[in-house]
Amino acid sequence: MFTIIGTMFTGIILGYVFRNLNILKKTEKTISYTIILLLFIMGVSVGSNDRIIENIGTFGWQAAIIAFSATCGSILAAWLVLTMFFQKGESHEG
Template identity: 50%
Template sequence: MFVVIGLMFTGIALGYLFRKRLILRRFSNLMGWTVYLLLFSLGISVGNNREIICNLPALGGQALWLAFAGTLGSVWGAWIVYRNFFKNKS
């Protein structure tokens, strides 16, 4: 876990130091395709796992509930911040 976090912060530091270089701007396109490839590989892995496929209705329901609750909480929090800090008090 510490290795992953360390690599992430190393990448952040290097990205910050070399942010004005043209080659790093071209990296964003490559990184996007790499993320797509990783998601595709994850989908293949999930599709091959019989236990996950059998439990997909239950897992899907939990995921739907978590997504709904997270969105509702974010909207509620944004509304409170807007009301307390950005709304004109006239």
């Protein structure tokens, strides 16, 4: 877990340092395709796992509940950030 978080923060730091390079500006277009490819590969991995396929009914409901909860939490957080920081013409200072 620390390796993944460390890799992410290293990427953030390098992206910030080299943000003015043209090649980094071009990578923004490929990010969506990379995420789609990763999701496809993950789907193939899940589909080839007999244990998961045999228990898809149980895992499916748990996954649906977790996905629904995560989506609701993300919408709530986005709404809070929007109302607290991005409303024009309003001051939120005490």
